[in-house]
Amino acid sequence: MISIENISKSFGKQEVLKNISVSMNSNECIALIGPNGSGKTTLIKSILGMVPLVTGQILIDNNSIIGSYQYRSLIGYMPQIGRYPDNMNIGQIIQLMKTIRGNHVITDESLIDDFNLRQIFEKKMSTLSGGTRQKVSACIAFLFNPKILILDEPTAGLDPLSSEILKNKILVEKGKGKLIIITSHVLSELEEMISRVIYMQDGHIRIDASINELLEQTGENRLGKIISKALN
Amino acid sequence: MRMTKYILTDILRNKTLIVYTFLLFLLSFSVFSLEDNPTKGVLSILNLLLIIVPLISSIFTTIYIYNSSEFIELLVSQPVKRSSIWISLYFGLGFSLSLAFIIGAGIITMIYQTDSTGILLIVSGVLLSLIFCSIAMLTTVYNRDKAKGIGASILTWLYFSLLFDGVLVFLLFQFSDYPIEKAMMAMSMLNPIDLARILILLKLDVSALMGYTGALFRTFFGNGYGQTISFLVLGIWSLIPFLISLHKFKHKDL
Numbered sequence: 213m214i215s216i217e218n219i220s221k222s223f224g225k226q227e228v229l230k231n232i233s234v235s236m237n238s239n240e241c242i243a244l245i246g247p248n249g250s251g252k253t254t255l256i257k258s259i260l261g262m263v264p265l266v267t268g269q270i271l272i273d274n275n276s277i278i279g280s281y282q283y284r285s286l287i288g289y290m291p292q293i294g295r296y297p298d299n300m301n302i303g304q305i306i307q308l309m310k311t312i313r314g315n316h317v318i319t320d321e322s323l324i325d326d327f328n329l330r331q332i333f334e335k336k337m338s339t340l341s342g343g344t345r346q347k348v349s350a351c352i353a354f355l356f357n358p359k360i361l362i363l364d365e366p367t368a369g370l371d372p373l374s375s376e377i378l379k380n381k382i383l384v385e386k387g388k389g390k391l392i393i394i395t396s397h398v399l400s401e402l403e404e405m406i407s408r409v410i411y412m413q414d415g416h417i418r419i420d421a422s423i424n425e426l427l428e429q430t431g432e433n434r435l436g437k438i439i440s441k442a443l444n
Numbered sequence: 445m446r447m448t449k450y451i452l453t454d455i456l457r458n459k460t461l462i463v464y465t466f467l468l469f470l471l472s473f474s475v476f477s478l479e480d481n482p483t484k485g486v487l488s489i490l491n492l493l494l495i496i497v498p499l500i501s502s503i504f505t506t507i508y509i510y511n512s513s514e515f516i517e518l519l520v521s522q523p524v525k526r527s528s529i530w531i532s533l534y535f536g537l538g539f540s541l542s543l544a545f546i547i548g549a550g551i552i553t554m555i556y557q558t559d560s561t562g563i564l565l566i567v568s569g570v571l572l573s574l575i576f577c578s579i580a581m582l583t584t585v586y587n588r589d590k591a592k593g594i595g596a597s598i599l600t601w602l603y604f605s606l607l608f609d610g611v612l613v614f615l616l617f618q619f620s621d622y623p624i625e626k627a628m629m630a631m632s633m634l635n636p637i638d639l640a641r642i643l644i645l646l647k648l649d650v651s652a653l654m655g656y657t658g659a660l661f662r663t664f665f666g667n668g669y670g671q672t673i674s675f676l677v678l679g680i681w682s683l684i685p686f687l688i689s690l691h692k693f694k695h696k697d698l
Contacts, residue, residue, distance in 0.1 A: 289521040300453065
């Protein structure tokens with residue numbers, strides 16, 4: 213579904229992605245992990261076209277993303293930090309997103325109901341807490357029933373209850389055979405969802421294996437331990 | 445373009461913009477009630493507008509764009525062209541700043557000076573709002589850091605409203621032995637604030653206040669033609685910086 217071929221990216225002198233090739237398919241739930249500054253976010257941003265490619269290419273459903281924007285209707289993206297215009301309210305943000313995608317698209321508003329956002333649709337974004345803004349970001353990512361979900365630190369800043377609701381939603385979507393890419397630093401909460409681990413370091417992919425392979429190789433059952441053993 | 449409506453609903457409720465409108469209203473109202481001669485009123489308003497409008501337009505635009513950076517990133521991740529995001533932002537900001545000027549200063553001006561001079565003053569104000577919005581968008585697209593970007597915006601304002609004239613006078617004295625009139629006129633086209641001043645003063649025909657470049661404009665083009673040229677160049681000024689920023693934004697790493 214997503215096929216990344218030999219992409220490299222530098223910001224000034226700093227090389228952030230070094231000749232990365234990887235392919236990701238539907239029916240996978242991938243944990244994209246690695247230390248700070250390892251290139252995870254840049255990789256995600258390249259897929260989303262937020263960082264234009266200079267070398268290499270990315271194919272989504274066999275079409276190159278270079279020079280195209282329509283392919284992004286296949287993707288739902290939840291950013292790490294959600295900040296919205298201060299004077300819009302939640303309802304307007306969601307309406308704006310619908311307008312961008314074309315109002316005819318069938319939407320999945322279950323998260324809006326699960327998070328009880330409908331009661332506070334009139335609230336201005338500037339008055340919302342970080343966690344509530346995070347919920348809005350999550351709703352937008354899932355709103356258009358996309359085939360690919362890219363979630364950057366989805367549960368950071370959410371209370372345990374909401375975090376659980378979001379995890380359940382991810383599992384439901386995983387069951388529908390979608391491609392889900394999650395980055396997170398909290399490895400324990402990923403364990404129950406993921407089917408494959410991609411570990412990045414210094415712009416390279418160090419580990420790329422299915423969770424079952426890793427379990428067999430290392431004989432451990434906790435993700436944190438699996439990773440540290442696999443790296444040695 | 446569909447986004448412009450939503451961006452407008454956000455900006456038009458912005459407190460800074462409302463205070464700016466109110467400030468313009470207060471200033472223009474007091475100026476016209478203090479001056480018994482409306483032409484003098486127009487001149488005083490002109491001097492205010494040449495300082496305040498560029499300053500507020502550029503700083504407001506800069507801060508708004510930096511504060512929206514995460515939202516712009518989210519929009520870029522949606523199936524929409526980058527250029528339409530940037531154009532919507534320019535429309536939203538330019539329209540709101542122009543509207544603030546029209547409501548704040550324009551209405552009062554039209555009450556006291558109901559003629560073509562009044563209209564020209566309002567048009568210049570709107571053009572200056574658009575021009576400095578467009579220059580500020582260029583500044584922000586080249587500066588990733590918010591503090592640097594705001595600093596750069598203030599510097600550009602300072603350059604156009606103060607330093608530029610200094611440079612002009614310096615050149616005038618240095619090269620006073622040469623026929624530099626045409627060069628000087630070309631130079632003044634590089635400064636939208638100067639052009640706006642020339643535009644209004646040519647209309648009012650107050651030679652005493654016109655300054656060196658204004659007088660040149662009058663000698664070379666005559667009042668009418670001089671106005672048309674300065675008007676056209678102002679129009680170009682409201683587009684060029686924006687178009688450069690648009691080109692940069694299309695290829696920018698977000």
